[in-house]
Amino acid sequence: MKHYLEVQFTLSGPLPSESKGEIEELFKQFSEKTQESRDKGEFKITEWKTKETKLDITISSVDSLSPHVAVLRLRKQLSAVIGKKYRVGLRGFAFIKYIIETELEEKPVKEFTLPLVKNLEFFEEKGKSFVKIEIDPEIEEDFVEKGAIERIIRRVGEKISKQHYGAKKEHHQISWYSGEKKHHTEENPTQLMQNANWIQRTNYRNQWILSPTITALAEALKQIMIDYLYEPLGFNQMMIPKLVDWSIWLRSEHAEGIYQGGFEPYFVVQPKSADPEYFEEIADYITITKTIPTEKLAEKVSAPIGGLSYAQCPPFWSWLQGKTLAKESLPIKIFDWSGPTYRYESGSAYGFERVDELHRIETLFIGSPEQAKEIGIQVKDKLRIIFEEVLDLEVREAKVTPWWLQQSAHEDEMDTAEDLVVGTIDYEAYMPYRGSRKESEWLEIQNISIIGQKYPKGFSVKAEGNIELWSGCGGGSFERFLTAFISQKGLDKNNWPEKFMKYIDKLPEPVKFH
Ligand code: ATP
Numbered sequence: 139m140k141h142y143l144e145v146q147f148t149l150s151g152p153l154p155s156e157s158k159g160e161i162e163e164l165f166k167q168f169s170e171k172t173q174e175s176r177d178k179g180e181f182k183i184t185e186w187k188t189k190e191t192k193l194d195i196t197i198s199s200v201d202s203l204s205p206h207v208a209v210l211r212l213r214k215q216l217s218a219v220i221g222k223k224y225r226v227g228l229r230g231f232a233f234i235k236y237i238i239e240t241e242l243e244e245k246p247v248k249e250f251t252l253p254l255v256k257n258l259e260f261f262e263e264k265g266k267s268f269v270k271i272e273i274d275p276e277i278e279e280d281f282v283e284k285g286a287i288e289r290i291i292r293r294v295g296e297k298i299s300k301q302h303y304g305a306k307k308e309h310h311q312i313s314w315y316s317g318e319k320k321h322h323t324e325e326n327p328t329q330l331m332q333n334a335n336w337i338q339r340t341n342y343r344n345q346w347i348l349s350p351t352i353t354a355l356a357e358a359l360k361q362i363m364i365d366y367l368y369e370p371l372g373f374n375q376m377m378i379p380k381l382v383d384w385s386i387w388l389r390s391e392h393a394e395g396i397y398q399g400g401f402e403p404y405f406v407v408q409p410k411s412a413d414p415e416y417f418e419e420i421a422d423y424i425t426i427t428k429t430i431p432t433e434k435l436a437e438k439v440s441a442p443i444g445g446l447s448y449a450q451c452p453p454f455w456s457w458l459q460g461k462t463l464a465k466e467s468l469p470i471k472i473f474d475w476s477g478p479t480y481r482y483e484s485g486s487a488y489g490f491e492r493v494d495e496l497h498r499i500e501t502l503f504i505g506s507p508e509q510a511k512e513i514g515i516q517v518k519d520k521l522r523i524i525f526e527e528v529l530d531l532e533v534r535e536a537k538v539t540p541w542w543l544q545q546s547a548h549e550d551e552m553d554t555a556e557d558l559v560v561g562t563i564d565y566e567a568y569m570p571y572r573g574s575r576k577e578s579e580w581l582e583i584q585n586i587s588i589i590g591q592k593y594p595k596g597f598s599v600k601a602e603g604n605i606e607l608w609s610g611c612g613g614g615s616f617e618r619f620l621t622a623f624i625s626q627k628g629l630d631k632n633n634w635p636e637k638f639m640k641y642i643d644k645l646p647e648p649v650k651f652h
């Protein structure tokens with residue numbers, strides 16, 4: 139890798155000419171030490187000069203210390219020298235020009251740009267591909283300190299590999315199958331439920347009203363989850379917040395994958411002011427016209443402050459953030475169904491199986507690696523009983539690409555040590571109306587993952603005595619469970635399994651419309 143940097147430090151005052159010898163010596167020693175500490179490459183401070191309150195330095199390096207890292211180190215050493223003796227302080231630095239040249243594994247399919255990069259130039263030399271990255275001189279100092287340059291270089295490679303291989307191939311390997319089950323209908327379950335007035339579309343995209351009839355079925359499923367899964371395994375219910383600010387999605391790394399195929403949140407905005415006067419004009423307009431002036435309204439609200447709950451568990455983690463868990467509190471086992479989850483499901487209108495406002499159950503556990511693995515397996519076994527025995531569904535389990543690799547930007551960073559046990563299993567149900575078992579698409583109704591250290595690390599959660607912490611979680615929506623169930627069993631209660639019927643005293647009669 140080749141670097142060329144011209145950087146300018148701002149000083150609190152001019153440097154006296156007698157300081158020049160010392161500065162020269164500092165730079166010389168810095169270069170020599172850097173050169174000595176590496177057995178290859180070349181590092182040079184090629185030029186420096188100072189005028190009034192500016193200090194300009196030029197650094198070039200080939201397969202050696204990156205100049206921006208050198209600048210961060212030099213800043214410390216320089217302030218020590220000139221601060222003490224000459225009472226001149228370092229105010230900060232700015233890049234005049236920073237060019238990084240590096241070899242690429244593959245050449246890009248098409249050119250692209252990146253934030254904080256002024257120019258990206260791809261070229262070939264002796265059959266090899268290279269990129270010349272010119273960093274935007276406006277890049278802020280603290281971004282440089284926090285690793286943005288390194289991430290820019292990595293991002294170039296990631297984007298090229300995405301151009302070649304597309305969005306990651308979904309890994310999918312069936313690991314268990316209930317076997318064929320008798321189904322009682324070949325109709326589209328959404329239409330069945332709509333025609334029976336169990337569910338009704340609203341004016342808003344992919345949102346439904348759940349009538350008392352279908353709600354009773356969801357409540358039955360809750361009790362089944364408690365009796366077969368949460369009670370025997372000692373899970374407790376809690377209420378996780380459903381408005382998620384950016385700080386959480388930054389730590390969970392969802393933010394990095396925003397609208398990249400796997401994380402499509404609804405955004406939340408705030409009023410720029412809550413003063414009645416600020417909105418008076420809008421209120422008057424609505425009163426007079428009976429319409430909403432959405433454009434005008436948009437001017438009066440903030441940029442998004444975050445979004446609505448997308449995957450339920452990220453905001454759970456701010457509870458434990460920065461804390462050290464007592465050994466006796468481990469493992470933690472919780473579940474949440476305290477509110478809906480929102481996803482902007484793009485494309486055409488969907489049925490009840492793919493809604494924008496969904497009612498999801500989240501199952502979450504934290505403990506030592508052994509505990510997390512054990513609980514993950516127990517939860518999986520119980521889920522299998524619920525789907526296969528209680529609901530009598532034709533289902534299968536498949537090992538798939540973990541959701542956190544889909545939903546964040548990172549596609550192939552899987553810790554190899556964790557590889558064998560860390561991962562996601564999806565439960566998929568056969569939907570007879572879609573066609574044959576072999577050719578049709580099955581419906582994912584639930585997943586369960588052992589995630590490893592990702593979340594405890596991301597939210598800086600520790601455990602007493604330095605026990606390594608792992609977590610796992612799983613989600614499934616009532617919409618998916620019920621769509622799958624009706625798709626196989628139909629609406630007639632007489633065809634429903636006995637174990638499920640035990641949980642239904644009386645199904646409320648649907649309201650009839652004339
Ligand atoms: P899909 O690939 O079908 O969109 P997903 O991978 O986005 O599903 P996850 O993020 O893994 O789903 O969420 C886990 C569970 O949440 C799913 O198994 C399903 O039960 C439920 N779910 C996800 N999206 C929806 C939706 N739009 N409508 C209803 N349920 C959903």
Ligand code: MG
Pocket residue numbers: none
């Ligand atoms: Mg999805």
Ligand code: ZN
Pocket residue numbers: 449450451452500611612613
């Ligand atoms: Zn989760």
